[in-house]
Amino acid sequence: MPWNRPAGRGARRAATVRLPYTDRSEAGRVLAARLATMGLDGAVVLALPRGGVPVGYEIARHLEATLDVLVTRKIGYPPQPELGVGAIAEGGAPVFDEGLLARLGLRADDLAPTVEAERAELDRRVTAYRRGRPLPPVAGRPVIVVDDGLATGGTARAAVRAVRGRGPSRLVLAVPVGAAETVRSLEAEVDDLVVPVAPWDFQAVGQWYRDFGQLGDADVTAWLERAGRPGGGPADGPAEPGRA
Structure with missing residues (x-):
């Protein structure tokens, strides 16, 4: 279609x-x-x-x-990182799949360590790709x-x-x-x-x-x-x- x-x-x-x-x-x-x-x-x-x-x-x-x-960066489910439960973009707040979180018995706060790790990798990639330049x-x-x-x-x-x-x-x-x-x-x-x-x-x-x-x-x-x-x-x- x-x-x-x-x-x-x-x-x-x-x-x-x-x-x-x-x-x-x-x-x-x-x-x-x-x-x-x-x-x-x-x-x-x-x-x-x-x-x-x-x-x-x-x-x-x-x-x-x-x-x-x-x-x-994708925010993965910690026991199964390939399963995305949310994502984060530079300059934005984490966006979660609330329905999936509910089915997994998770709250957004439970994923704080994962979000922190993904922010660090996001920042690394921003530095690698843009070399200090801001977004246009x-x-x-x-x-x-x-x-x-x-x-x-x-x-x-x-x-x-x-x-x-x-x-x-x-x-x-x-x-x-x-x-x-x-x-x-x-x-x-x-x-x-x-x-x-x-x-x-x-x-x-x-x-x-x-x-x-x-x-x-x-x-x-x-x-x-x-x-x-x-x-x-x-x-x-x-x-x-x-x-x-």
């Missing part, structure tokens, strides 16, 4: 997308084509590292927009938050709430693919939601890509340097860093 919900105009079907995507760069170009028609002049593209950065690079390049990262100013400007896919949507929710607190003129969440239920649950969080494909048979983000290799910190910084950060229009670059 393709999904593209500009604010105030309801849902509409986008052009058919051929899946799986070749890689994150192709997915970014598909998103860029949709975003280019939405009047987002002067936008800031904030990509969620690591996987959202090559997607965001293509969007910023095609829209001649500023690209930077917005660092997020977003107040009064359109902001496009980008990731490579939506599974549970926890980190995306934390990200858009953190950005909303900075006063953008328009807040867009753009991802190449997302679980249909998750996409619907995020509609109220943003002004525009752009998701070309939102299947109900969603198991993992990686199933919708031929090349879904893991990215490291060096890949993220390489994409940002290629984009000419901290400002200005990104220049054309070669294939994804770390790819053959």
